[in-house]
Amino acid sequence: MSVLQIETASVFQSLLAPARYKAAHGGRGSGKSHFFGGLLIEDSLAERGLRSVCIREVQKSLKESAKRLLEDKLAQYRLGEADGFKVFREVIETPGDGVIAFQGMQDHTAESIKSLEGFGRAWVEEAQTLSTTSLALLRPTIRAPGSELWFSWNPRRKADPVDVMLRSGELPTAATVVRANWSDNPWFPVELEQERKDCLRTNPDQYPHIWEGDYASVLSGAYYAGSLAQARADRRIGKLSLDPLMPIKAFWDIGIRDATSIWIAQFIGHEIRVVDYYEAVRQPLAIHLEWLRTKGYAAATCYLPHDGNREDAVTAVRFEDHIRQAGFAVQTIPNQGKGAALKRVEAGRRLFPSIWFDADRCAAGLDALGWYHEKYDEARNIGLGPDHDWSSHGADAFGLMCVAHEVPGKLPANTRAKALALSIV
Template sequence: MTATARIALPPKLIPVFDGEADVRGAYGGRGSGKTRSFAKMSAVRAYMWASAGRSGQILCARQFMKTLADSSLEEIKQAIKEEPWLASHFEIGETYIRTIGLPGDVYYTFMGLDRNIDSVKSQARILLAWVDEAEPVTDEAWTKLIPTLREVDSELWVSWNPESKKSATHKRFRNSADPRYKIVEINFRDNPKFPAILERQRQRDLIERPEQYDHIWEGGFVTVMEGAYYASSLLAAKEHGRIGGYPLDPIMGVRAYWDIGGTGAKADHTAIWVCQFIGKEIRVVDYYEAQGQPLSTHLAWLRRRGYDDAYCVLPHDGASHEKIRDATYQSAIEDAGFECEVVGNQGPGAASMRIETARRMFPRVTFNEKTTEPGRLALGWYHEKRSKDDRDIGLGPDHDWSSHAADAFGLMCIHYTEPTSTDMPQIETNWVV
């Protein structure tokens, strides 16, 4: 009679390890149980292969690994010790792990890809390669590692906490339609054994570090900078469902709020938020940003997107002659057939006024998720510049890539006027007696 061993896994990971696959993976935030689960399942595979008389190595890699202390060695040791039936089949030393007492011989090796990527080509008999903390792994590293998996049933396992859509790991694995890629998202709420101490830390981060919370615990990309002005506002908007499907209302007027850039490779960016004021809601339906392009390019975008009748609102420099030869931005936009208004100079403290007004107005702002992401990323980064000396003095908003979107957004919030009851649509009722 054959004994059956049971391995407890978070339910979301069960399909990942079921059946055949070339790549198995999981991504998400802290406390999901993915790292311990992958460590334990690697030992299960080692036991199965050694029991079947197979010999070879399980390569555990990370992009950065200066010493074994930076590797998955200790995680694998603990995962094996959690299963007494499994532990009896492994020899666990200070710097090594290998199967014992079985027909085959399977052992673990550990490697940092940033230092040894060329040597990976010479690795023999790799039955399994598990890359943990895989977010920073470069495309070059993936290109050299994957072809080393030459055994008939070799597999690649990948686990990571996402940071950027631009990462090679995200591009290569997360959106793959290959049926032999079994990859899932898993977060703390998917872990039945999520420990109480981590729950307390999660609650603290939710309150004290809202700008980091989504990335740390929900597996989101790094979209906000620590100390960003709108970090908590963006988190609240997401939690309350104000970032989602908010398309253009065809019967309501359209407004376009600008931050004016210029032409040339080194010019500031031009940013435009397209929105509608619907009752007390500020519905943001679109976002545009471009650098070094003439005014005609920006207006052409408005027309392509169907905003031919957008009411354009410009900051105070829209009435100056500095940006367009022999004309102002305002007059040029009006000559192109758009209605246009310039908001006067708010004087000293204008930037701070925009920020405070935007924070106050944020609870009534909704975002159409698919069309406003670049602008929301900028809002999540917009932050105060700090002095580099020991005093750490606040120097006001930092003028960087995010400030153009933030200035246009602040202009929108400053310009908004809350409707009164007489401003609301009136419904005519015909009584029939």
């Protein structure tokens, strides 16, 4: 009988005790995957007949799975067929007719997921990509006595389902969650240390996400990545106050079956002062208008995209008329025609050097701008225009603001002085 001894970093010690949910999140080089890989081999050796599955949201081939890591662990621990481990192309057999399988959650339906009911371990890698649907399918399926669900990931967004479940609010019963970074790894490689230092020097905006496990504030390659970095360097993202003498403008992206987004801004001289941001998913129009009122923006002029003149499916009244009847001034911006989304991006990039943001109230909107990126067809090696994901609603409303912007004429001296008196830190 093999006796396995595995050195474990202190940050992972609490994950060695039995728990329904075990989770480790953090940046590159922390050893999260190596820990769970070693623990899976250990549990398979200790619990004969254990059936386990390594999961990703999307797994196009075994090259994208943890199979190679587990094979390396078996070699490191000198475990083979004599110990009950046998490596096949699709699976790894473990002692006592156990198995380790490798699957993608997107390949499963409500019926096919039942094939995992008798499994005692489910390890989700790259868990930040796991969808709400996949998580809802997986959790009740892994229900054998003493079964455990493991999650390892580099955090991306607070709204990602795994973060909502394991980092926001109340944890599930019997959950152990740790944060692990490169500094917690006593075996952190010298080669990675140089990569870390290079990233800190050449890509400081991405460093906290890549190496320290912070949420991503700017996606590499995003349309506004460079503009946001420059805005932070110029200290144009700080604290703003409304100018009581200047008009308030509310720029909308209207969501019917998804999110509605609104940016609140004032055009002061050649500058755009963005003081607030709002987003709500699948809420009636009245909720959005009530937010404007309660936040003190009842006098705002609402700028709508071209579909603002479309009739509501229920009332048969145009959205712009609904908003106008609620007491708001309304302007609907005409369709920019072919390539409208990229035209909004171009307008945003052109005006970005003259835009200021309130950091706290616009945080969610800034996250959207930092994520808004090109949809890419890898097979054809071409871009397909802006990706219509969660970030596109805030980015579209922002682009509408930039398209609608008109540089005002020369301001009276007292107005100009008032503009310069805005509280910016």
